[in-house]
Amino acid sequence: MKLLVTGGCGFIGSNFILHMLNKYKNCKIINLDKLTYAGNSNNLSSLKNNSNYRFVKGDICDKKLVNKLIKKIDTIVHFAAESHVDRSILKADEFVKTNVLGTFTLLVAALRNGKKRFHHISTDEVFGDLGNKGKFSEKTSYNPHSAYSASKAGSDHLVRAYFHTHNLPITISNCSNNFGPYQFPEKFIPLAITNIIEGRKIPIYGKGLNIRDWIYVDDHNEAIDMIIHKGMIGETYCIGGSSEIKNIDLARLILKHFKLGDEMIEYVSDRKGHDFRYAINSTKIKKELGWKPRHNFKAGLKKTINWYKKNQDWWFPLKKRVIKNITR
Numbered sequence: 001m002k003l004l005v006t007g008g009c010g011f012i013g014s015n016f017i018l019h020m021l022n023k024y025k026n027c028k029i030i031n032l033d034k035l036t037y038a039g040n041s042n043n044l045s046s047l048k049n050n051s052n053y054r055f056v057k058g059d060i061c062d063k064k065l066v067n068k069l070i071k072k073i074d075t076i077v078h079f080a081a082e083s084h085v086d087r088s089i090l091k092a093d094e095f096v097k098t099n100v101l102g103t104f105t106l107l108v109a110a111l112r113n114g115k116k117r118f119h120h121i122s123t124d125e126v127f128g129d130l131g132n133k134g135k136f137s138e139k140t141s142y143n144p145h146s147a148y149s150a151s152k153a154g155s156d157h158l159v160r161a162y163f164h165t166h167n168l169p170i171t172i173s174n175c176s177n178n179f180g181p182y183q184f185p186e187k188f189i190p191l192a193i194t195n196i197i198e199g200r201k202i203p204i205y206g207k208g209l210n211i212r213d214w215i216y217v218d219d220h221n222e223a224i225d226m227i228i229h230k231g232m233i234g235e236t237y238c239i240g241g242s243s244e245i246k247n248i249d250l251a252r253l254i255l256k257h258f259k260l261g262d263e264m265i266e267y268v269s270d271r272k273g274h275d276f277r278y279a280i281n282s283t284k285i286k287k288e289l290g291w292k293p294r295h296n297f298k299a300g301l302k303k304t305i306n307w308y309k310k311n312q313d314w315w316f317p318l319k320k321r322v323i324k325n326i327t328r
């Protein structure tokens with residue numbers, strides 16, 4: 001197994017590379033990452049003497065580089081993206097470039113270099129949002145609401161088009177909200193945990209009633225591992241943690257861990273176009289591939305809180321350097 005992993009210095013990609021190299025002794029990985037503000041090669045410093053791992057700093061939009069690397073591998077696992085909704089509200093140029101044009105560049109290179117196996121990592125946000133009832137599944141129509149989700153939807157459509165038109169052997173997965181180690185502290189869970197450690201309040205958008213379906217990052221990566229090994233070509237798999245919770249209740253769970261209460265919550269103006277609820281029906285991947293999440297939400301949250309407590313050297317400089325007051 002020779003993989004080209006894109007975006008492997010980001011949150012989910014780093015955890016994926018660690019999972020694969022730990023599990024498979026015959027797996028070789030080239031990690032192509034531009035090292036944007038969200039990429040951190042230190043996440044993989046434990047691999048510096050591992051001969052199965054190679055890091056290449058570069059852009060997935062760079063045709064020449066992508067063509068050169070794709071010749072050396074058999075499977076592409078494509079994580080690289082601009083991933084933060086709030087940033088896409090402020091300025092979406094990089095979202096369109098990386099998420100749409102970058103994916104297109106990879107698809108063309110995969111096709112021209114012997115139809116390489118292509119797994120595309122996408123999001124449940126492409127489906128829009130839900131009211132109080134129902135769940136997203138592989139049959140849900142696309143209805144993206146932010147420039148982030150619209151650019152991810154565009155990339156999903158391109159991936160499917162290369163399957164239908166050119167028989168490129170693709171699979172797609174649409175996953176719900178991930179959490180765990182190495183998540184950039186602009187996302188809700190790590191922002192809340194690190195704020196509390198720093199003695200700051202947790203910012204809650206609107207009334208905190210919006211709902212997300214959380215999945216521990218290793219459960220997502222195990223699903224991707226199964227899809228690249230036994231997924232049906234041309235198919236899409238929805239992946240979710242079956243752990244729905246309102247943002248305010250999640251903030252209170254985190255506060256409870258620190259023996260704090262509502263005095264550490266700050267209600268702030270709502271995100272523009274804030275999707276109300278996401279939830280995933282994962283029946284297909286469970287039935288067809290035998291996947292199921294191994295982490296219980298509360299246990300995963302505790303593990304994550306402890307990781308951020310122990311790894312302040314990892315997140316403190318990132319927070320100081322990058323997070324400005326992102327306007328919603």
Ligand code: NAD
Nearest residue numbers: 007009010011012034035036038039059060080081083178
């Ligand atoms: P992240 O923002 O933590 O990491 C993205 C990585 O991509 C970074 O290392 C960055 O340097 C790299 N990158 C960005 N632009 C690049 C470019 N042009 N060329 C090469 N590398 C580039 O993102 P994440 O949260 O790990 O998400 C990874 C993927 O999973 C994304 O495609 C995202 O849409 C999808 N996803 C994320 C979640 C979630 O909850 N985080 C849920 C479902 C799907």
Ligand code: DAU
Nearest residue numbers: 083084085123124125176177186187188203204205210247
């Ligand atoms: O659903 C999958 C998606 O999950 C991924 O595709 C995205 O890449 C990932 O960023 C995530 O998107 P969300 O917008 O749902 O995640 P975020 O952590 O930004 O916000 C989670 C919820 O918390 C959301 O309802 C907004 C709210 N929130 C967020 C922040 C940063 C707050 O109330 N306060 C905050 O400060």
